[in-house]
Amino acid sequence: MNKNNQTHNLSHHKNRAFKPEKINPPRIFDSKSWQWLTQSKNEIVLEIGAGKGLHAIQFAAQNKDKTIIAIERTAEKFAAFNKNAQPKNLANLYPVHADAIAWSVFALPAQSISQAFILYPNPERNNANQQWLNMPYFEFLLSRLKNDATITIASNIMEYLDNAQAQSTEVWQLPTTREVVDKTSSRTHFEIKYLARGEPCEQLVITKPAGYVTRFDNDNP
Ligand SMILES: C[S@@+](CC[C@H](N)C(=O)[O-])C[C@H]1O[C@@H](n2cnc3c(N)ncnc32)[C@H](O)[C@@H]1O
Structure with missing residues (x-):
């Protein structure tokens, strides 16, 4: 079926459709190693x-x-991630070196x-169509979420969050709350750096409601 013609019952107003069939698999990828995702408890x-x-x-621990x-x-950040993760020996942590778009298309079940x-x-200041909520890919990401799942998106750039919030509510039609990140928070290296500089950090928490319909709910490429 042509996904572009299948817009009548969608839960959102994004006309441009993501094209998973145009995405190549990540360079190092073995689909069998992700089959456990279909039956994870x-x-x-x-x-x-x-x-x-x-x-x-921290989350895994x-x-x-x-x-x-x-x-x-x-590559450089991923190498540091792997080096930090290895001594912790966390069986519930899977560090993946890949583009998230390609990886999710080939590995993630709906x-x-x-x-x-x-x-x-x-922030993608010079290329706003690369911001996550501006991308047609965001619909594919939504299709990979369970009902009532949330996406937390944090930033120190208020214009980024203003736009993401507007896209979330107006285009994607999703319940969205906005919160100030506590000054003592230290979830990521960037968060630590921004809060230490006294910059405001905020986050959106976006919920996928039950019954939300995308063009990718049953599809893998
Ligand atoms: C500004 S850094 C923030 C890193 C970390 N979240 C933090 O707060 O310290 C954004 C990171 O997203 C990664 N990134 C951007 N697009 C990506 C994609 N499509 N797939 C995987 N990683 C991506 C970049 O390589 C970069 O390391």
Whole structure:
């Protein structure tokens, strides 16, 4: 079916459709190694742009009943993440060196994620269509979430969050709350740096309601 013609019953107003069939698999990828995702009893948590992994490592250590998959595409940051994670020996932490878009298209089943984090994403000031909520890919990400799953997106750039909030409510039609990040928070290296400089940090918590319909609810490419 042509996904572009299938807009009548969608839960959102994004016309441009993501095209998963145009995405190549990550360079190092073995689909078999992710088959466990279809039958995991643990809640699966996804972090996109995990940097050196501080948040993912802390989260895994504090939430042994959940499994966190944390994706970072920059080789240097991923190497630091791996180095930090290895001595902790956390069986519920999966550091992934890949582009999150390609990895999620090839590895993630629909409706498999209970919580997602995008913490201090690149602001993409000169290329706003690369901001996560401006991208057609965001619909694919929503399709991978379970009902009532949340996406937490934090930033020190208020214009970024203003736009993301407007996109979330007006285009994606999603319940969205906005919170100030506590000054003592230390989830990521960027958060520590921004709060130490006295910059305001805020976050959106976006919920996928039950019954939310996307073009990708049953599809894998
Ligand atoms: C500003 S850094 C923040 C890193 C970390 N979350 C923190 O707060 O310290 C944004 C990170 O997202 C990563 N990133 C951006 N787009 C990505 C993508 N499509 N897939 C995986 N990682 C991505 C970048 O490589 C970068 O490390």
